[in-house]
Amino acid sequence: MAKWKISQGMPILNKEMEDAVLDALRNDKYVNGENVTKLEEEFARYIGTEHAIAVSSGTNALAFIFMAAGIKGRKCTTSPQSFIASANSILHAGGTPVFADIDKDTYCISTAEVEKQLNNGASAVLPVDIFGYPADFDSINEIAGRKNAYVIEDACQAHGAIYKGKRAGSLALAAAFSFYPSKNMTVLGDGGMVTTDDDGIANKVRKLRDAGRKSHYEHDMIGYTARLNTVNAAIGRVQLRNLDKWNAKRTGIAAEYGSRLKNVNGIKLPQLGSNGIKPVFHQYVICTKDRDRLKEHLEKNGIQCGIHYPIPIHLQPIYREMFKHKEGEYPTSESFSRECLSLPMHINLTKDDAKLICEQIEGFYGS
Ligand SMILES: Cc1ncc(COP(=O)(O)O)c(C=O)c1O
Incomplete structure (x- = not known):
């Protein structure tokens, strides 16, 4: 486990x-x-x-x-x-x-x-x-x-x-x-x-x-x-009674990531919300051209990452078969699929965990 x-x-x-x-x-x-x-x-x-x-x-x-x-x-x-x-x-x-x-x-x-x-x-x-x-x-x-x-x-x-x-x-x-x-x-x-x-x-x-x-x-x-x-x-x-408190924790972790990673060249950070929009960070997704190598680096150091989602829906085998979809039809979604990386995001993450994750990312980019 x-x-x-x-x-x-x-x-x-x-x-x-x-x-x-x-x-x-x-x-x-x-x-x-x-x-x-x-x-x-x-x-x-x-x-x-x-x-x-x-x-x-x-x-x-x-x-x-x-x-x-x-x-x-x-x-x-x-x-x-x-x-x-x-x-x-x-x-x-x-x-x-x-x-x-x-x-x-x-x-x-x-x-x-x-x-x-x-x-x-x-x-x-x-x-x-x-x-x-x-x-x-x-x-x-x-x-x-x-x-x-x-x-x-x-x-x-x-x-x-x-x-x-x-x-x-x-x-x-x-x-x-x-x-x-x-x-x-x-x-x-x-x-x-x-x-x-x-x-x-x-x-x-x-x-x-x-x-x-x-x-x-x-x-x-x-x-x-x-x-x-x-x-x-x-x-x-029981979960619903805790939801606002848990979402506040997620938002805090997102802010922590954001403040540390904003100066790292080569990664794009997710929006923190504006104009009355308050996201709840189901995932904290960064984008980088070095996605696969960064994922490998983090995982080698014990930090599990996710990819949501590696294949856009139109390029899933069943959608290609049923609707004859091909690469290039939805370029923004396709490049996102190649570059997205979901960092750890859950309410048991500590500030020290977030610090360690950011340090590993900074180390990878040499910043
Ligand atoms: C965006 C989105 N739509 C639909 C679903 C389907 O929900 P479920 O897995 O409960 O059927 C999910 C959940 O995984 C989802 O993330």
Whole structure:
């Protein structure tokens, strides 16, 4: 287990979560328990939406939103620089993902590229709040509105992020979260959440996750078994109570990295936020032409790093096969994939850890 002196990520499990699990197992219903309803209420209040509907994963959260909003036979534009599930969810719901390249500074989808895809016939947009940095929803919502397209937010990496006074997850028609163990807030297993103010989408998603039930033995929709387990919801409730404190810790580590690394020539640092934008640093991603050698150097010195993501979605083997995508179509995403390096980012990182990581990077560049 202790292969690394400093690991890249680290999910949190504490006594309060263990107690909540045992209490849920002994006293709550295994499926559709009170912990699920409570987590939904608490999450909706936190995000600032009318509804929060717990589901079995972030992928299903996105797919159910698209099934409810309607994408079958239509195109939705999204970022090629994301986890593959962003685009897969559009296919799961019968739509076709078409990509729009990313902005070179925020790494979120570029508004100008979105506009091109809307002009090419896309009828929906799925911006991704990548690494916990909210996409530019004001301009994307405005352009989509003019073209009669709807916008769905992939907030799977952005629990707690703020965009101009509003939480990520409340910036579009509906949003999806993932509670996978690497996330800022997890249920220590698979899980997800849909947030929306739209009653119609909320009601359809509630049915889709639960076998299309109208009542217990009456089904008026072809649904799935894709609920969040009660035990996982119990963990999620404890995590949610700690989220702001944990995000503040991440932001502090990002500031520490930023202040030490800003003078190192050869690396580009991520944005710390501005104009009312507060990212939550799901990952702290630097870019460098020496990515592979720097990664090797850090790992030789016991510092684990990640690459998010080494292959943009359009160049994944299945997307090449299905859509005949080729290198060169989305140059900003492609060069990002070659240069990105995720430094350690978790709430157990100490100032000394951050100092050691920065010293190793400075040493590598001889600065
Ligand atoms: C941006 C993004 N979208 C979608 C997902 C899918 O979530 P899950 O893994 O819970 O299905 C993830 C999570 O890994 C993600 O990071």
